[in-house]
Amino acid sequence: MSALPSASRRDFLRQCLTGAVALGASRMPEAQQAALTAKSRVVVAHDPLLRGTGSTVDASRIQSLLDRAMLARFNRDRTVDTPLAAWRRLVRPGDRVGLKVNTLGGRGIASNLELVEAICERLQQAGIKTGDIVVWDRDSQEMERAGFKLSIGGDRVQCFGSDRVDYEDDLAAYGSVGSRLSKILTRYTNVLINIPVLKDHDGAGVTIALKNMYGVIHNPNKYHPNGCDPYVADLNMLPEIRTRMRLTICDATTAMYEGGPAFKPEHSWKCNGLLVSSDPVALDATGWRMIERKRAEKGLKTLEAEQRSPRYIVTAADREHRLGNCDPSCIEVVEINAEV
Amino acid sequence: MLRELVRSQGERLPTNRSPRAPLDRRSFLMCALASGTALGELAVPACASPSALSSQSGQQTQNDEQFVVEAKFYEKLPNKKIKCKLCPRECNVGDKERGYCGVRENRGGIYHSLVHSRVCAAHVDPIEKKPLFHYLPGTVAFSIATAGCNVNCKFCQNWDISQSRPEQIPADYAPPQRIAALARQFNCPTIAFTYSEPVVFSEFLMDTADAGHQAGVRSIVVSNGYIQQDALRQAYGKMDAVKIDLKSFSESYYAKVVTGQLKPVLDTLVTLRKMGKWTEIVYLVVPTLNDSDAEFRGLAQWVKANLGTDVPLHFTQFHPEYLLKNLPITPVPTLERAKAIADAEGLHFVYIGNVPGHPAQNTYCPQCRKMLVERVGFTASTLLIRKDGSCPFCRHLIPGIWHA
Numbered sequence: 001m002s003a004l005p006s007a008s009r010r011d012f013l014r015q016c017l018t019g020a021v022a023l024g025a026s027r028m029p030e031a032q033q034a035a036l037t038a039k040s041r042v043v044v045a046h047d048p049l050l051r052g053t054g055s056t057v058d059a060s061r062i063q064s065l066l067d068r069a070m071l072a073r074f075n076r077d078r079t080v081d082t083p084l085a086a087w088r089r090l091v092r093p094g095d096r097v098g099l100k101v102n103t104l105g106g107r108g109i110a111s112n113l114e115l116v117e118a119i120c121e122r123l124q125q126a127g128i129k130t131g132d133i134v135v136w137d138r139d140s141q142e143m144e145r146a147g148f149k150l151s152i153g154g155d156r157v158q159c160f161g162s163d164r165v166d167y168e169d170d171l172a173a174y175g176s177v178g179s180r181l182s183k184i185l186t187r188y189t190n191v192l193i194n195i196p197v198l199k200d201h202d203g204a205g206v207t208i209a210l211k212n213m214y215g216v217i218h219n220p221n222k223y224h225p226n227g228c229d230p231y232v233a234d235l236n237m238l239p240e241i242r243t244r245m246r247l248t249i250c251d252a253t254t255a256m257y258e259g260g261p262a263f264k265p266e267h268s269w270k271c272n273g274l275l276v277s278s279d280p281v282a283l284d285a286t287g288w289r290m291i292e293r294k295r296a297e298k299g300l301k302t303l304e305a306e307q308r309s310p311r312y313i314v315t316a317a318d319r320e321h322r323l324g325n326c327d328p329s330c331i332e333v334v335e336i337n338a339e340v
Numbered sequence: 341m342l343r344e345l346v347r348s349q350g351e352r353l354p355t356n357r358s359p360r361a362p363l364d365r366r367s368f369l370m371c372a373l374a375s376g377t378a379l380g381e382l383a384v385p386a387c388a389s390p391s392a393l394s395s396q397s398g399q400q401t402q403n404d405e406q407f408v409v410e411a412k413f414y415e416k417l418p419n420k421k422i423k424c425k426l427c428p429r430e431c432n433v434g435d436k437e438r439g440y441c442g443v444r445e446n447r448g449g450i451y452h453s454l455v456h457s458r459v460c461a462a463h464v465d466p467i468e469k470k471p472l473f474h475y476l477p478g479t480v481a482f483s484i485a486t487a488g489c490n491v492n493c494k495f496c497q498n499w500d501i502s503q504s505r506p507e508q509i510p511a512d513y514a515p516p517q518r519i520a521a522l523a524r525q526f527n528c529p530t531i532a533f534t535y536s537e538p539v540v541f542s543e544f545l546m547d548t549a550d551a552g553h554q555a556g557v558r559s560i561v562v563s564n565g566y567i568q569q570d571a572l573r574q575a576y577g578k579m580d581a582v583k584i585d586l587k588s589f590s591e592s593y594y595a596k597v598v599t600g601q602l603k604p605v606l607d608t609l610v611t612l613r614k615m616g617k618w619t620e621i622v623y624l625v626v627p628t629l630n631d632s633d634a635e636f637r638g639l640a641q642w643v644k645a646n647l648g649t650d651v652p653l654h655f656t657q658f659h660p661e662y663l664l665k666n667l668p669i670t671p672v673p674t675l676e677r678a679k680a681i682a683d684a685e686g687l688h689f690v691y692i693g694n695v696p697g698h699p700a701q702n703t704y705c706p707q708c709r710k711m712l713v714e715r716v717g718f719t720a721s722t723l724l725i726r727k728d729g730s731c732p733f734c735r736h737l738i739p740g741i742w743h744a
């Protein structure tokens with residue numbers, strides 16, 4: 001694990017992805033199966049009344065929106081006819097589930113607390129023990145600044161940053177990336193649910209699902225050159241991430257079309273939505289288009305014209321990575337609106 | 341211990357430890373100054389573990405703010421962005437973000453160093469270990485580092501500190517005056533900034549060099565030389581001697597293996613020469629990647645044309661580490677070939693490093709060929725050069741600073 005992938009290592013990984021060895025199809029992450037077979041489904045759920053008459057997100061409305069989005073994501077399978085059935089497709093009792101939030105931008109543009117609470121609620125109803133759920137990001141102080149209350153130990157949902165448990169001593173390496181992984185990922189979880197936010201990024205173009213994995217490693221600063229390409233894609237190839245990643249629930253209650261990743265209220269909009277997909281590439285491609293639409297509406301240039309198009313999303317879908325689909329013809333976008 | 345000491349690639353931290361366990365790093369720091377005093381009165385840093393976590397006990401955190409000072413070399417840009425002007429990478433950094441090196445952070449449009457006085461490694465080393473062969477031979481240097489580096493060499497032996505963010509590494513608060521006092525206490529005529537990349541802790545380096553000079557202690561730096569000219573003049577202008585790791589003589593190697601550029605490093609060497617700084621060059625020979633005759637010859641010709649024939653050039657042996665574990669140790673004949681080529685181009689002081697007992701670790705008079713300094717391991721066991729810096733046999737002046 002500690003050396004750069006040699007040709008043979010790459011071949012091995014490629015073989016894994018084609019299902020020839022090791023990771024059999026049953027254990028292959030769904031996004032990669034989709035990338036090889038069917039269209040990837042991305043659910044885009046909106047609720048114009050998500051905040052009622054106030055500015056904060058209403059807990060019961062976001063729970064309901066999440067339920068509808070989960071059902072829409074998993075109801076291809078006819079046995080999935082309730083939100084809980086959808087969650088039970090995703091996790092099993094005994095799983096230790098990590099919810100990777102994004103708190104870098106502070107309260108204004110962090111993963112929404114009500115959303116995270118709603119996810120925790122459903123996970124417990126699906127049979128996950130309370131203490132086996134860990135809400136985490138790279139830094140505890142950043143989490144607190146974003147409104148999360150730290151909780152460590154005991155029979156309650158765990159909530160803390162990687163700073164509390166450090167990173168693995170050994171390097172995990174793939175392609176251009178060699179990093180130490182958070183022990184929260186490697187030692188506290190076997191299932192990863194990614195809960196990024198939808199926002200612009202001054203270097204990478206956008207930061208949504210794939211780039212949220214920068215919060216899993218000890219050295220994200222090393223991977224910002226060249227618009228984070230191919231670093232984001234290489235990072236998401238690490239087996240420790242790939243084999244755990246089950247679902248992305250992107251918080252688009254508030255989103256940013258410019259000025260990210262720090263919170264710039266003047267460049268944010270109340271999108272009042274969620275994006276849900278098992279394919280992080282398809283979700284990123286969809287989120288990118290939403291940001292471009294908002295930029296056009298605001299009279300801003302495209303990210304391509306600003307020379308910061310998120311090329312890493314395309315790389316994540318290429319033949320070497322196959323982390324999901326980014327071609328629109330391979331993505332099924334299911335739009336749902338909450339009942340008003 | 342000797343085995344570890346001789347494997348100096350860049351400059352490896354002394355390792356009587358498991359390299360990346362926080363507790364061991366901490367132990368190392370304390371062991372480094374083994375007489376039991378030294379940094380002992382500095383604060384004990386955090387050392388979290390899952391078991392500590394579950395009981396919510398044992399959680400100490402470093403007071404990160406005590407290490408934060410405004411950075412010296414940057415430009416403010418619109419929208420609270422900044423452009424760092426310390427190294428050629430010129431990171432454009434948005435609010436709340438850090439540059440590539442991970443130790444400099446934009447807070448509301450003001451750029452900050454996060455590592456002033458944040459010492460994560462300290463050790464008393466022979467100066468030959470830097471290696472500086474023509475600067476106060478036989479003395480020891482009080483050697484310190486903070487976290488961070490502005491490149492990412494795939495062979496780095498100290499990657500656990502150089503490629504980490506400061507809050508990930510146990511560190512002690514050790515302000516400049518304290519470092520100077522410790523150097524004196526341990527009879528070190530020099531403070532050495534080393535192990536990680538001193539470019540990224542320039543503010544601390546400058547203040548510590550000043551404190552050292554006030555206390556009668558000199559300063560040396562072991563660096564990749566990847567720094568902008570203005571910062572170079574200001575920061576390394578305070579140094580008494582410099583060792584530059586010239587990692588290859590090809591831009592493509594710098595791009596692929598180092599994640600940097602060759603040209604600014606060559607510019608650094610030329611400027612140091614103009615500044616009159618005593619400078620030595622180390623070239624780590626990595627099998628198959630930078631070990632061709634053409635590259636050795638090109639390097640030697642460039643050194644001769646731009647720096648002269650008297651600058652010491654050390655060809656050192658690579659050991660597989662970090663992201664280059666798939667390559668073998670550099671064969672000694674390869675190092676000897678490199679030396680032969682540089683000798684033939686007319687360089688006077690070409691050494692072979694990391695090969696204990698090799699005769700090319702000694703210094704010979706370029707005029708009469710007699711041995712003037714004999715080195716055993718990292719100790720100058722014989723020093724025949726006269727007080728005036730001349731050869732005792734033929735009176736030829738041997739370049740360097742030989743005596744305090």
Ligand code: SF4
Pocket residue numbers: 424425426427428429430431438439440441442444489490539540
């Ligand atoms: S010193 Fe650090 S922040 Fe500044 S340009 Fe270099 S890598 Fe970037």
